Amino acid sequence: MATEVTVPVLGESITEATLGEWLKQPGDPVAVDEPIASLETDKVSVEVPSPVAGVMGQHAVAVGDTVQVGAMLATIDSGDGAAAAPAKTPEPAATATPAALAKDESGAGYGDQPGAGTSDSPAALSPSVRRAVLEHGVDPGTVKGTGRDGRITKEDVTAAASSKPVPAPAAAPAPTAAPAAASGRGEERVRMTRLRQTIAKRLKEAQNTAAMLTTFNDVDMTAVIEARAKYKDLFEKKHGVRLGFMGFFVKAATMALRDIPSVNASIDGDDIVYHDYADISVAVSSPGGLVVPVIRDADQMSVATIEKTIGDFGKRAKEGALKMDEMKGGTFTISNGGVFGSLMSTPIINPPQSAVLGLHRIEERPVVVNGQIVIRPMMYLALSYDHRLIDGREAVTFLVALKNAIEDPTRILIDL
Template identity: 85%
Template sequence: MATEVLVPTLGESITEATLGEWLKQPGDKVAADEPIASLETDKVSVEVPSPVAGIMGQHAVAVGDTVQVGAMLATVEAGDGAPAAESAQQPAVTQAPAAEQPAPAAGGYGNHGATPVDSNAPAALSPSVRRAVLEHGVDPATIKGTGRDGRITKEDVATAASSRPAAAPAPAAAPTPSVAAAGGRKEERVRMTRLRQTIAKRLKDAQNTAAMLTTFNDVDMTAVIEARAKYKDLFEKKHGVRLGFMGFFVKAATMALKDIPSVNASIEGDEIVYHDYADISVAVSSPGGLVVPVIRDAQDLSVAGIEKTIGDFGKRAKEGTLKMDEMKGGTFTISNGGVFGSLMSTPIINPPQSAVLGLHRIEDRPVVRDGQVVVRPMMYLALSYDHRLIDGREAVTFLVALKNAIEDPTRILIDL
């Protein structure tokens, strides 16, 4: 007897999704509530669990297909799975050497997107991770996965590639003669994920709608760095989370937003909506792209509370377990490109918000203090804002208030 696996309810107003990857192949043994497929919506990836225990039946849709809520994805057959799993795996063992040998010569992966790179791996590799494995020339069997259920992410592959000894890249060069022998250059076309399509559309809509302008300032990070160095061990011991810089910036931003309410407002039709709360969206990286979960009522949280929330967001973004409700709303966004080495940027507004703060890398630069040229750890700040609502004076005043709070963290404690 077969049980149908249906597309679950995905959230308010979301009626369809894209099949991102199959986590179970026909013939695999499946436990009840075990994820068998991953769906990509406009905001997050959603794993589809098996409703019953049994044997994975036939897939009803292919990777990349768009599916409606309630549609059938696959079937799960009754049984304990032992005989079926063994028979399904036996051909893979005998055919794997033949299938794997041409792959390095071709430098690609052809139509084998649903076949695990290593049948002994703890979990199947997604297409994006498989591409990363081939690009970096690393063995997935040597990589410890940090994703959900131990699955390997693109970040895990990049980390493994960067930690290899200097002599290790030699195997990656092996495909070069084969590529030359095949003649000519190669191109690869990969369909954009639903998340990437949504990001592209929203960012372009923001440029088309808002009268966007960016203003800059810089901030001396000396005081914050000293405070962090002095208290980070005690902070982590007491609160169970590391003390970073984002906690200071989020708290300072909530104070500046209180002083300059238009930066925390939004335009709806011909009305301006002012908020007496600060729901801060923080941009974090996920395997599928940039996602922006929201710290609710950040003005009421301590620096420790903010750091705990951000740490949880970052962990679950990497695992792909953020909920859609956690990324709705938001009155102001902070994006930290400095963690990737960015020196300066002009961030794009996250509609319907009216402003976004961009943080950048900290670097030692010569500055003048009391008539003397000294070296200080400096960071550029960038505030992109909708000029329809926010005037230049207000934007600059906001940045100066933020700068003053970071350069003198005591202001944060006494709300000055």
């Protein structure tokens, strides 16, 4: 008897998703609640668990297909997999060679090996990982996976390729009629993920709707760097998390938002909605791109609690384990491009919010202090805001309040 697996409810107002990858192949044994597929929604990736124990049956949809909530994805057959998957002699992991992946990437032979689906077999690798294996010529059997449940990620393949010794040049083959791609001007067409499509749509919508403007300031990071160096070991020992800079900035931002409430507000039709709380969206990296989980009631948190929350978000974003509810809402966004080396940028507002703060890299520069030219670690701050709601005076006042709190962290302690 076969049990149908359908697309689960994905969240409020989300009616469809894209099948990102199959985690189980036909013939694989499946336990209750074991993930069998990964769906890409507008916000995060969602794993689909098996409702029963049994054997993976036939896939009803292919990777990349768009599926509606409630649609059938696959079937789970009763049994333990012994009858569905014919016995075979165990083969070493190295059999999953780039050549085999090339065959799989072209579509020929995909899923035609009974019992396929081990962590390093072609069928068990996601499309992006298979492409990376083909590009770098890496044997997936030699790559240690760091993803969820030990699965190989694109970053694992890249790291393995960088550590692989360069082979000696092979003897040149006899001249043949080379295809056009041999000129080194090849192209690859890859369909945008649903997350990337949503990011593109929302950012363009923000540009088309908001009267967006960016104002800049810079901040001397000396005091925060000294405080971090002095207390980082004690902080980590007591709270179990490293003391970073984001905790200071989030806390300072919540104080500035309280003083300048329009920066924490939003426009709803002809109304302005003011929030007496600060839900801070923080941009973190995930395998599919930047995602923006929300720190709820950040204004009520300590620096330690903020650092713990951000660290948890970052870890689960890399694993694709963020929940849909954690991505909703937010009254103000902080994006830290400095971790990638950005010196200055003009971040785009995350609708329906009215402002976003961009942080950048810390760079030693000459500045004048008490009439003397000194070298200080400086950072540029950028506040992009909706000029329909926020005036220039308010934007500048917000940045100055933030700057004052960072340059004198005692203000954060005494709530000044």
